[in-house]
Amino acid sequence: MSEPLMVFKKPSYPIIHQLSDYLERFDRISKVPICYDDLLRFSGSITVYDKNDQDTLWIRVYYNEFERMEIDLTLKKIYSLLHSDGNLEIIKFLNVDAIDYCTFGNSKPFRIKVRNILNDNYTHFYIKKADASRVYGLELEHILSPDKINFLVYNDTLIEEHIIGIPGDIFMKTLLQQCTEIEKAQIAKEFVKFNERCMIRLLGDMRAYNYVIVPTHDFDHVVYKIRAIDFDQQCFEGNFKVYRPQFFKENYPMVLLVKDKLQSSSIEQYKDEERSAMAKRIHSAENRVKRLLHIMTQDSISLDANINKLKIELYQYTNDLNFKNANSMGNIMTATFEFITRNFKNTNPFKTDF
Template identity: 65%
Template sequence: MRTDKFMKDLKISKKKPSYPISDRLNKYLTEYNRNSKITILYDDLLRFQGAITVYDKDDIDTLWVRVYFSEFDREEIDLSLKKVYSRLHSDGNVTANAYLNIDAIDYCTFGNSKPFRVKIRNIINDNYTYFYVKKADASRIYGLELEQMLSPYQLNFMVHGNTLIEEHIAGIPGDEFIKNNLPDCSEREKSQIAKEFVKFNERCMIRLLGDMRAYNYVIVPTHDFDHVVFKIRAIDFDQQCYEGKFKVYRPQFFKENLKLVQLVAKKFTQESIDQYKIEERSIVAKRMISYNDRIAQLLDCMVNDEISNTGNIELLKSKIYDHTLDLEFKKSKNMGEILKNALNFVKRNYEDMNTQDF
């Protein structure tokens, strides 16, 4: 992995427009049980009366503000959010609502989606979790669905009109982990993290998920017998198939990830890096085969949708052609076709390898 000037020069669009959900995508979401009737919409939460800044344990501004509502609105909003939680995590049965409490509603003005973060607590056992209320953006929904099918992780979300409800993805934010946890990791753990970063980098590139700077993914430690296993998981899907710069889809080129890139260079030879890339491509190809019909339907939605601009499309297909020398990319007319050709490229290579004699 390179640690050259491209890490300093790489920039993405300051503001990505929000794209509406097409009729075709809406039908897809209904078929796969992602559409759900809910009693509160994103715009309803914008009726807050005021807000206070949320600071972390070190008194640093988190860029979130805690909002508050009028007494009349708060009662209605709390009840609706409890119903949303029940639909998201259960069968929608409201009998448990009496034991739930909405502890906080936070709003973030940083980034494209401007989400609300809802903290909900079980008052009997004091366990709590979060979920997010966001504007429904077609790019993000495509990103969530591709994460569900092409990554090792399951995602729980639902859509209603212009509102997207997402479950919280638990983990240590990448920037915090790199700063506070990575220096204390053992050499064995650092090697394992480096391996995961190579695989994460490859997976993002294959499915064209952009802007994986350190604060847009989490690192999830899991204790396994006598050691800790680290996984890297994306948490922001706004930049799915939008940017024209190919490097935006490769986390290794963001300066925020420099320490992980340096770790990879320190721990692995190029042969090992190539091995882990091949492993990840094979895993993605296997997932494509297992989700064959569903991913074909999603790609059909993308091919018939507008989720980027002409300049980005022309630049990206040119850059990927330079990377692969596959003429299919030059024929691509939109981002959906570029992604479809990228996934087919990976799938063909996997199938060709599996037809060779041992």
């Protein structure tokens, strides 16, 4: 039996004042006071089931009448900050339909469903305990991925927008086999790019339920994209394989798809395309990236044993001495970005092992 990639639960790390100053500089601090712990004071709950009557591991929570009125108003204000820059005029058109609490996972989030009463359109956002790893992950996602993401921090509380898509595990079980051969090849291409993106930015634990598949209709066909939705494991683990989705058994159907649909030359092409795109994003947001990485070098977001293990594995993988000389996860991240921007024009700075 193979050794599991992840053995211990990651601890939560506080947001240091340098990171808080950075978040305020880029409008990531909530102007509305909201505390995760306040939402924990619910007076009752019921289990939430999916359309097939399966337990979703979420519970719908209820509050006494006085607290519910105050909580609803605060949540509507948070929604307005996320989606309309704090315009309070929209509050009279909003209704908080549900507050759900997840009993599974590290962050134990609350999921808030907000509906526009004029047209019944609704959306979700999440409230979690703030963790520095997750905040770094969200910020790097916003800067370096093809997609932007909204989030806010208030003291030790984190507010995240909902990322729309089909969870990877559900997609593989129910929809993948229904895709055409051309669509499967396109999904394989996207998984190669997603795998490369996670590896470069050291985003770990991308098991199938931690990312979503996003289908978009384009003329006479469907284009599929892959987006991360969980950022807990940003720059923590020491095992390099944790940052490469291809090594999780939950992603085996995707790995088989890559081997079946793509030739080695195509895999190299798509990896090179993703490295080039990331190098351009790093360059275009150079000052912001440098500011964030400088804060990471001063922050403690992992264990010394993990840092030492990861830097040696990356040195062996790249032969770049900057990894060997790193003494923090921020240093390792800096070395990674420098390696990519220095070598992105090469055909293969990283080895292929699909």
